Amino acid sequence: MHHKVIIEPFKIKTVEPIYMTTEKERTEFLQKAHYNPFLLHSDQVLIDLLTDSGTSAMSSRQWSAMMSGDESYAGAKSWLKFEKVVKDLTGYPHILPTHQGRAAERILYGYLGGKGKVFLSNTHFDTTRANIEFSGATAIDCPIEEAHHPSMDYPFKGNLDVVKLEALIKQHGSKNVSAVILTVTNNSGGGQPVSMENTKAISKVCKKYGVLFIIDACRVAENAYFIRHREKEYENRTYREIAQEMFALADGCVMSAKKDGLVNIGGFLALRDNEISDACTNMLIITEGFTTYGGLAGRDMEAIAVGLEEVFEEDYLKYRIRSTQYLGEKISQMGIPIMLPVGGHAVYVDSKALYPHIPVEQYPGQALVCELYLKGGIRCVEIGSVMFGKYDDKGKLIPALMELVRLAIPRRVYTQSHVDYVVEVFQEIIDTKKSVRGLRITHEPKFLRHFTAHFERLG
Numbered sequence: 001m002h003h004k005v006i007i008e009p010f011k012i013k014t015v016e017p018i019y020m021t022t023e024k025e026r027t028e029f030l031q032k033a034h035y036n037p038f039l040l041h042s043d044q045v046l047i048d049l050l051t052d053s054g055t056s057a058m059s060s061r062q063w064s065a066m067m068s069g070d071e072s073y074a075g076a077k078s079w080l081k082f083e084k085v086v087k088d089l090t091g092y093p094h095i096l097p098t099h100q101g102r103a104a105e106r107i108l109y110g111y112l113g114g115k116g117k118v119f120l121s122n123t124h125f126d127t128t129r130a131n132i133e134f135s136g137a138t139a140i141d142c143p144i145e146e147a148h149h150p151s152m153d154y155p156f157k158g159n160l161d162v163v164k165l166e167a168l169i170k171q172h173g174s175k176n177v178s179a180v181i182l183t184v185t186n187n188s189g190g191g192q193p194v195s196m197e198n199t200k201a202i203s204k205v206c207k208k209y210g211v212l213f214i215i216d217a218c219r220v221a222e223n224a225y226f227i228r229h230r231e232k233e234y235e236n237r238t239y240r241e242i243a244q245e246m247f248a249l250a251d252g253c254v255m256s257a258k259k260d261g262l263v264n265i266g267g268f269l270a271l272r273d274n275e276i277s278d279a280c281t282n283m284l285i286i287t288e289g290f291t292t293y294g295g296l297a298g299r300d301m302e303a304i305a306v307g308l309e310e311v312f313e314e315d316y317l318k319y320r321i322r323s324t325q326y327l328g329e330k331i332s333q334m335g336i337p338i339m340l341p342v343g344g345h346a347v348y349v350d351s352k353a354l355y356p357h358i359p360v361e362q363y364p365g366q367a368l369v370c371e372l373y374l375k376g377g378i379r380c381v382e383i384g385s386v387m388f389g390k391y392d393d394k395g396k397l398i399p400a401l402m403e404l405v406r407l408a409i410p411r412r413v414y415t416q417s418h419v420d421y422v423v424e425v426f427q428e429i430i431d432t433k434k435s436v437r438g439l440r441i442t443h444e445p446k447f448l449r450h451f452t453a454h455f456e457r458l459g
């Protein structure tokens with residue numbers, strides 16, 4: 001018999017208590033956190049959907065591997081194991097371990113970037129953009145047109161616009177284009193997948209103009225799931241084979257293992273080119289650590305080596321994608337406008353459509369983030385003008401293209417009843433939406449302002 005319910009393919013061995021809070025307590029906590037949930041204490045949160053990064057529950061196999069971590073400074077057994085797994089997966093000869101994704105980004109984009117240089121991507125993630133801009137270079141997003149329409153159903157909304165890509169390379173001159181970065185799945189664009197067809201087309205353009213092609217692979221297993229189920233010719237391939245084919249089309253990758261590595265910390269940079277690898281290795285030693293550990297402990301490398309295998313397991317990926325879809329379907333059915341189709345690691349709510357009475361200058365996304373916390377103790381993040389907004393010369397806000405709120409699902413952490421609770425809170429969000437007001441920023445840093453900005457609620 002074929003059963004409809006897809007169960008969590010694991011049993012729970014260790015549990016961590018959730019501290020219950022009342023709406024009254026949360027009102028005070030949020031005020032103290034200046035209406036920025038990044039500044040809340042985690043025990044003030046009931047369901048933490050802030051990020052899927054570094055929040056995975058590790059398996060018993062990973063925990064036992066950690067006990068065999070070899071903490072030698074050079075040439076540790078754990079490094080050799082890690083290096084082999086990453087090499088087998090990516091096919092790249094040079095593997096540089098880093099403490100997380102942005103360290104790999106800083107090393108690679110810091111080396112390739114600088115004033116006058118340009119990076120092109122389906123959408124640069126916030127740390128990617130920040131590292132590029134910090135080097136003095138420019139980051140240009142060129143997602144396909146469909147990506148700008150939250151409610152438009154399209155199977156590979158994470159794709160990069162190849163026609164625009166070629167035009168931009170010509171416009172800036174191929175020598176000035178440091179790299180094309182393909183983010184799979186496209187996190188800032190709604191967690192949407194990128195097709196193999198698109199990856200092949202990008203690879204072709206990059207080869208034609210001699211431009212470096214880098215994959216941001218932090219959710220490459222989730223992306224492979226969508227390719228297998230949405231691109232006919234891949235239906236009989238394994239998820240791992242699909243990821244391998246994607247890597248083969250590029251010149252290197254950066255990966256935050258905190259996502260599809262199923263670990264709490266770690267990352268790497270993997271490259272084909274000897275010269276770039278040598279330059280990056282120098283920087284690795286200066287800022288992260290020796291080549292055989294980077295910024296990682298031996299036990300971290302052990303956990304990643306196991307995690308990178310588990311993440312491609314059929315039952316795991318099926319459960320993973322289904323649980324994200326479950327949340328998306330439920331709240332969408334009750335009338336919450338969400339990004340469609342539902343992506344891999346998160347459900348993205350279109351706050352502009354939910355709160356049409358709040359102007360973008362008053363951050364409707366941040367307003368929803370605050371409401372979800374107050375009503376239900378749910379923590380999530382705005383991916384809109386707080387994260388990506390800029391100011392013009394006169395100090396007027398140049399808004400982001402969309403005002404999304406991301407409900408990111410940690411891997412193997414919450415059960416279906418946790419998700420049902422979130423759905424119930426969304427009913428309250430609908431019932432009270434007309435009375436919700438926007439916010440004003442009272443304090444902000446220059447880079448990545450969403451992490452530490454302070455807000456004030458408007459009356």
Ligand code: F0G
Pocket residue numbers: 050051052053100101102103125127128183187216218256257258266267
């Ligand atoms: N690239 C993408 C696409 C990411 O989503 C992230 C992190 C990074 C790079 C940087 O990796 O955090 O290990 O330094 N995304 C997290 C998130 C923070 O919540 O989406 P990191």
